[in-house]
Amino acid sequence: MEKKQEKKKLGLTTLIFISLLLGAGFGIILHYWIPEGYVRDTVIINGVFYVVGNGFLRAMQMLVVPLVFCSIVCGSMSIGDTKTLGKVGVKAMGFYLVTTALAITLALSVANLIDPGVGMDVSSLETAEVAEAAENISFADTLLNIIPKNPIQGLAEGNMLQIIFFAIFVGILLAKRGERSAAVAQFFSQFNDLMMDMTMAVMKAAPIGVFCLIAKTFAGIGFDAFLPMLKYMAAVFLALMLQGFGVYQILLKLLTGLNPIKFIKKFFPVMAFAFSTATSNATIPLSIETLDKKMGVSKRISSFTIPLGATINMDGTAIMQGVAVVFVSQAFGIPLTLTDYLTVIATATIASIGTAGVPSVGLITLSMVFTSVGLPVEGIALIMGIDRILDMTRTAVNITGDAVCTTIIAHQNKELRREVYERMEQKGE
Numbered sequence: 001m002e003k004k005q006e007k008k009k010l011g012l013t014t015l016i017f018i019s020l021l022l023g024a025g026f027g028i029i030l031h032y033w034i035p036e037g038y039v040r041d042t043v044i045i046n047g048v049f050y051v052v053g054n055g056f057l058r059a060m061q062m063l064v065v066p067l068v069f070c071s072i073v074c075g076s077m078s079i080g081d082t083k084t085l086g087k088v089g090v091k092a093m094g095f096y097l098v099t100t101a102l103a104i105t106l107a108l109s110v111a112n113l114i115d116p117g118v119g120m121d122v123s124s125l126e127t128a129e130v131a132e133a134a135e136n137i138s139f140a141d142t143l144l145n146i147i148p149k150n151p152i153q154g155l156a157e158g159n160m161l162q163i164i165f166f167a168i169f170v171g172i173l174l175a176k177r178g179e180r181s182a183a184v185a186q187f188f189s190q191f192n193d194l195m196m197d198m199t200m201a202v203m204k205a206a207p208i209g210v211f212c213l214i215a216k217t218f219a220g221i222g223f224d225a226f227l228p229m230l231k232y233m234a235a236v237f238l239a240l241m242l243q244g245f246g247v248y249q250i251l252l253k254l255l256t257g258l259n260p261i262k263f264i265k266k267f268f269p270v271m272a273f274a275f276s277t278a279t280s281n282a283t284i285p286l287s288i289e290t291l292d293k294k295m296g297v298s299k300r301i302s303s304f305t306i307p308l309g310a311t312i313n314m315d316g317t318a319i320m321q322g323v324a325v326v327f328v329s330q331a332f333g334i335p336l337t338l339t340d341y342l343t344v345i346a347t348a349t350i351a352s353i354g355t356a357g358v359p360s361v362g363l364i365t366l367s368m369v370f371t372s373v374g375l376p377v378e379g380i381a382l383i384m385g386i387d388r389i390l391d392m393t394r395t396a397v398n399i400t401g402d403a404v405c406t407t408i409i410a411h412q413n414k415e416l417r418r419e420v421y422e423r424m425e426q427k428g429e
């Protein structure tokens with residue numbers, strides 16, 4: 001009986017993988033071979049797929065705010081001293097910024113090799129669609145906004161940086177108060193465990209949820225829209241792959257000596273989840289849990305660095321933005337200078353910090369990057385139609401960057417249980 005149960009649990013990764021493929025295949029069949037109509041569109045795509053897929057996604061999102069809050073309180077409480085906390089924070093920020101800058105540089109190089117925009121016809125471009133650019137908030141206000149005027153409002157709005165700020169404060173003081181606040185401390189730690197159990201319970205539905213989300217996406221887009229954009233997509237995919245399976249894994253190997261293949265295998269379900277939902281934020285609970293259970297990364301580290309990364313570290317998004325810059329500059333025949341490229345590296349790094357971990361926001365912050373080097377914001381309309389599939393892929397890279405950084409910091413802070421990392425699950429995992 002136990003064995004049977006174990007087998008079932010170990011198969012989740014495989015099941016998710018199969019769902020991804022089946023979902024994509026089924027979606028494409030629906031798009032091309034099943035005639036439009038009530039049954040296909042209303043019942044299947046916008047009925048069953050929409051409800052089941054989004055129900056699963058919402059169930060994961062439901063856990064994000066309480067989990068992030070409790071796990072940061074617990075994490076900072078158990079670290080206790082502000083010095084170590086500060087060090088972890090500074091290291092994570094540094095790592096996030098450097099990898100983002102690397103990612104854009106890689107994207108610019110790949111794009112210049114592939115020349116995605118050469119020969120592109122932009123004459124039919126409708127310019128109305130992309131009227132609103134991202135609103136410009138000053139840097140000072142962005143910083144100030146980290147301090148919540150009302151923490152309950154911050155929680156209600158899911159403002160990640162405000163939640164992180166308040167939770168760290170609570171955690172540090174709880175550690176200082178020790179026995180005098182034992183009941184509150186215990187409450188948070190038990191609530192945290194409860195949220196983790198809920199994460200795993202919701203993940204049981206992942207194969208079905210992932211199938212529905214992917215099938216709905218592919219049923220909607222098919223291949224036709226992709227054709228004129230193949231070079232652009234190829235450049236983004238290539239740069240994303242190089243970042244996800246090259247840059248990160250080299251950094252992991254160099255800085256920790258850990259086996260990157262094991263990392264990819266163990267982390268795959270999280271990538272698949274991020275891919276099918278295109279939402280970094282919703283991935284936070286699963287990421288923390290997977291790092292803890294499968295890779296031996298202590299929650300004392302991951303509880304800070306994962307939510308922080310999901311909020312400010314978007315290397316995949318930065319890659320899309322880098323390639324988009326080259327694409328649009330070529331399509332519109334606006335040559336870019338070296339200074340322009342440096343400006344793009346700087347602005348796309350900032351844009352990636354400002355990109356929220358939800359679908360499509362990378363497209364909105366892209367306008368900031370375009371404006372910085374005088375490219376027409378209308379260019380965004382060119383890539384809008386096919387962005388979803390890239391959004392899915394870049395989100396998987398976004399959260400992989402957070403996890404690699406977390407693993408490296410945990411290793412450096414002796415918060416990594418190597419025996420857990422080395423242990424390879426049995427077949428099926």
Ligand code: ASP
Nearest residue numbers: 280317357358360361362
């Ligand atoms: N969907 C991305 C994320 O959640 C953000 C974006 O690039 O649009 O990480």
